[in-house]
Amino acid sequence: MEKRRQSLCCRLMVALICSIGCASSSAVAQQKLDQAAAGQWRADLRYLAEELPRRHKNLFAAMTREQFEQAVKRLDERIPALNPPQIFVEMLRIVAQVKDGHTRITKRDPSGFAFRRYPLRLFLYRDGLFVQEAAPELAHAVGGRVVKIGAATTEQAIRAVREICSHDNEMQVKTWIPRWLVIPEALLGLGLIEDMEQSR
Secondary structure, eight states: OOOOOOOOOEEEEEEESSOEEEEESOOOOOSOOOHHHHHHHHHHHHHHHHHHHHHOTTTTSSSOHHHHHHHHHHHHHHGGGSOHHHHHHHHHHHHHTTOOTTOOOOSOOTTSOOOOOOSEEEEEETTEEEEEEEOGGGGGGTTOBEEEETTEEHHHHHHHHHTTOOOSSHHHHHHHHHHHTTOHHHHHHTTSOSOSSSOO
16 A cells, blocks of 8 residues: 655644643644545455455454445445545445454554554443553653543544454454544544644
């Protein structure tokens, strides 16, 4: 797949019982795509649409071929109006509909389009989402309950992230939700934050 764009400084504010801010070193450009870039993403989508049915033993166990093809078609039409994180998230959403925990798009590929991670480890307990580990400078946040991500409540964020989790059981969903919630590109792509540089 093709190499992806420039780097920008970005910031995400995660509201906890005690608020913290985490800055990441670079970001995929947030502007809409030019014609060439849209064509590259469409080629990536075509590759996904061709290879998934070919490589998967039973791709249409949880969804029909028609549902799969319609989802691909809808995304293909929308690509020129989306930014790279939004497109990638929509690809994740399509793959998640397979409902197979072993069928997923990885967060890093050789092309250079890689999701980064804020220096936090979250865990989804029965009574809420909490900070389990953090970088030394954020040690005060460990044990804190996450109450807000961007402008979304924790519950809203969890519902949004569920839709991109490749899974075949609920435990896998529970495992993946906290991982995606510390990926800035995923949060932007899901609409949980509006700007990776100036999110509140």
